[in-house]
Amino acid sequence: MFLMMPGVPCTGLFIPVSNQSTKSGSGIQIKLFFTILLVLLFAGCGETKRNNKESSETAVEKATNASTKIDSVRTPEYMSAGKQVYVQNCLVCHQATGSGVSGLNPPLKNTLYVTGDTDQLLAILINGSNEGLVVNGSTYSNAMPAFGMLSDAEIAHVASYIRNSFGNAAAPVTSEEVSAFRSKTGK
Amino acid sequence: MNIFSLLKIRNTNLLFAFSLIIMFAACREETKDKEEAAPDLALSEDHAGLVVPDGFGVVKVADSLGKPRHIAVTSKGGIYVKLREAVDGKSILYLEDTDGDGVADSKQGFGDYGGSGIYLGNNYLYATSDEAIFRYPLDGNAKVTAPNTPDTLVHKLVARRSHATKSITMDKAGNIYVNIGAYSNACQEEDRTLGSPGMMPCKILDSAGGIWRFRTDKLMQSYGDGTRFATGLRNVVGLDWNSEINKLFVTQHGRDQLNTLYPDLYDTESSATLPAETMYMVEEGDDAGWPYIYYDQIKKKKILSPEYGGDTKKTGGEDAIDPVVAFPGHLAPNALLFYTGNMFPEKYKNGAFIAFHGSWNRAPEVQEGYMVAFVPFENGKPGGDWEVFADGFAGIDTIQSPDQAAHRPTGLAQGPDGSLYVSDDAGGTLYRIVYTGE
Numbered sequence: 122m123f124l125m126m127p128g129v130p131c132t133g134l135f136i137p138v139s140n141q142s143t144k145s146g147s148g149i150q151i152k153l154f155f156t157i158l159l160v161l162l163f164a165g166c167g168e169t170k171r172n173n174k175e176s177s178e179t180a181v182e183k184a185t186n187a188s189t190k191i192d193s194v195r196t197p198e199y200m201s202a203g204k205q206v207y208v209q210n211c212l213v214c215h216q217a218t219g220s221g222v223s224g225l226n227p228p229l230k231n232t233l234y235v236t237g238d239t240d241q242l243l244a245i246l247i248n249g250s251n252e253g254l255v256v257n258g259s260t261y262s263n264a265m266p267a268f269g270m271l272s273d274a275e276i277a278h279v280a281s282y283i284r285n286s287f288g289n290a291a292a293p294v295t296s297e298e299v300s301a302f303r304s305k306t307g308k
Numbered sequence: 309m310n311i312f313s314l315l316k317i318r319n320t321n322l323l324f325a326f327s328l329i330i331m332f333a334a335c336r337e338e339t340k341d342k343e344e345a346a347p348d349l350a351l352s353e354d355h356a357g358l359v360v361p362d363g364f365g366v367v368k369v370a371d372s373l374g375k376p377r378h379i380a381v382t383s384k385g386g387i388y389v390k391l392r393e394a395v396d397g398k399s400i401l402y403l404e405d406t407d408g409d410g411v412a413d414s415k416q417g418f419g420d421y422g423g424s425g426i427y428l429g430n431n432y433l434y435a436t437s438d439e440a441i442f443r444y445p446l447d448g449n450a451k452v453t454a455p456n457t458p459d460t461l462v463h464k465l466v467a468r469r470s471h472a473t474k475s476i477t478m479d480k481a482g483n484i485y486v487n488i489g490a491y492s493n494a495c496q497e498e499d500r501t502l503g504s505p506g507m508m509p510c511k512i513l514d515s516a517g518g519i520w521r522f523r524t525d526k527l528m529q530s531y532g533d534g535t536r537f538a539t540g541l542r543n544v545v546g547l548d549w550n551s552e553i554n555k556l557f558v559t560q561h562g563r564d565q566l567n568t569l570y571p572d573l574y575d576t577e578s579s580a581t582l583p584a585e586t587m588y589m590v591e592e593g594d595d596a597g598w599p600y601i602y603y604d605q606i607k608k609k610k611i612l613s614p615e616y617g618g619d620t621k622k623t624g625g626e627d628a629i630d631p632v633v634a635f636p637g638h639l640a641p642n643a644l645l646f647y648t649g650n651m652f653p654e655k656y657k658n659g660a661f662i663a664f665h666g667s668w669n670r671a672p673e674v675q676e677g678y679m680v681a682f683v684p685f686e687n688g689k690p691g692g693d694w695e696v697f698a699d700g701f702a703g704i705d706t707i708q709s710p711d712q713a714a715h716r717p718t719g720l721a722q723g724p725d726g727s728l729y730v731s732d733d734a735g736g737t738l739y740r741i742v743y744t745g746e
Contacts, residue, residue, distance in 0.1 A: 208672065209568070209571065210502075210568060212671055212672055213564075213565060213567070213568050213579075213669060213671045213672070214668075216668070216671055216708075216709035216710075216711075217671060217672060217708060217709060218708070218709050218711070220709045220710075220711040221711075222668040222709075222710050222711075223710060223711065223734070224375075224392065225668070226668070249498070249501070251469075251499065253469040260469075262469035262470050262471075262472065263469075263470055263500070264470060264499040264500055266498065266499065266500045266501035266502065266504075267498065267501055268502075270502065270503065
């Protein structure tokens with residue numbers, strides 16, 4: 122939805138003008154005038170529109186790929202359960218928008234710490250991190266507490282939620298993966 | 309100056325020039341009066357986006373400076389700015405305004421260490437990294453003479469990322485005071501971790517969580533050479549010496565996350581409101597009580613922290629000092645300045661300005677702060693309630709998360725003419741607030 126928003130003013134202008142030209146149908150001059158106006162408007166909007174289209178297609182494609190996998194593990198439930206875990210445990214530091222807090226708590230959007238390797242993400246969620254992570258060139262000073270006390274399902278839910286929120290689109294994490302990670306690392 | 313340049317442009321149109329001269333003559337007396345209050349300053353028509361009380365104006369001195377933290381203005385009007393992170397390898401900026409319009413038109417940089425603290429005193433510039441205090445000798449124009457070879461006054465201070473920045477101020481007896489923030493939220497065994505108990509005693513207090521005092525005439529000092537002047541202060545970012553009564557005042561950032569750590573005791577609303585952000589007058593040996601207690605500004609009591617058996621009601625900290633001012637929770641008081649200038653109206657004299665960086669820990673509730681507050685003082689004690697002095701930094705009315713704020717006040721300084729300077733580490737802007745009476 123956010124990706125589509127910059128296109129809104131162009132579409133908004135486009136539609137009423139187009140309707141009016143169809144309705145008025147009679148005078149060729151009026152038609153011509155509106156056609157030229159439309160062409161001009163279209164040309165004016167073209168660049169932005171094309172860019173938006175491309176980026177939203179990429180996002181849609183990503184989201185579709187991700188949601189195919191999400192469906193396979195019933196992720197609509199994962200997303201709503203994950204949001205509950207997020208609101209209670211994560212939101213205060215990482216914020217409702219996943220923006221984090223400059224200098225203190227890292228963002229959860231646009232970072233491979235969240236959308237990349239699942240084991241790395243699970244390690245941070247389960248064991249915490251107190252090293253001052255550098256994310257996109259900035260250092261964040263607050264400690265990330267360990268959430269190993271959460272169940273495999275809760276960790277899977279919240280990991281899937283953050284991987285598919287704030288503009289992120291990445292494969293979900295299953296309870297089985299969390300369980301396997303715990304057996305592998307002894308946590 | 310504007311009239312002169314206008315004259316120059318219009319000198320082909322004799323009639324116009326003539327009428328301007330007449331206008332100039334007519335306005336001359338009035339202009340002169342105005343100059344005495346605020347000389348030739350490039351006052352922003354919209355107060356640079358800020359909301360200030362009637363009679364005040366704002367000059368945007370500079371912007372896009374990176375992340376300016378504390379600032380200091382020299383007797384000549386030059387401005388030293390400490391950057392949290394070095395920009396192009398420079399972490400201290402020296403800004404000058406050579407044409408008198410208040411807007412900086414010259415910028416130099418030195419020092420490759422990020423930090424927060426900067427202070428002018430005894431013909432030296434003092435600046436801090438997260439581990440050390442450096443000093444630079446000044447020449448007769450208050451300019452640093454050897455930017456690449458500062459003296460190391462204090463070093464090897466604890467800095468473990470969380471609350472690592474060092475803020476400084478000085479008294480009139482050759483001492484410098486530095487905040488060493490606790491590398492913890494509430495001194496739990498595991499920081500910010502649900503169910504982790506509070507350390508008993510809190511061992512962090514040995515080397516952090518307080519104000520340390522060092523000499524200004526001795527180099528390479530560390531813990532063994534200084535004094536733990538006051539303890540039980542979680543993280544003080546603003547501090548200033550009140551020269552009216554010769555006492556140190558500090559502003560503390562209160563603890564975070566009462567709801568996430570104790571959901572059965574605190575809901576999101578009480579966790580957003582509590583605990584108070586506090587201003588203390590501290591004397592040698594004082595204990596402000598962190599982590600064992602926090603100050604509840606609604607009950608007006610020191611409440612036992614939940615990590616130490618608290619239930620939101622039990623009081624504690626009988627030996628701990630009380631704050632002199634308690635503000636709403638999480639507003640983040642990043643700078644404190646006692647106003648000693650003559651430019652502002654009488655009510656501001658000797659009162660305290662506080663730069664509130666703005667909250668993040670109020671989430672999921674709406675964030676607050678992002679303004680400069682004022683507390684009137686009489687004989688070293690608050691003489692009335694605190695009030696918002698300058699607002700509008702965020703640029704939006706409702707702030708859900710800090711990244712939405714365009715500007716976040718973080719440093720304060722007083723100019724030689726009594727102007728109040730405010731730094732912002734989100735937009736990198738430097739503001740100068742002046743009283744014009746108009």
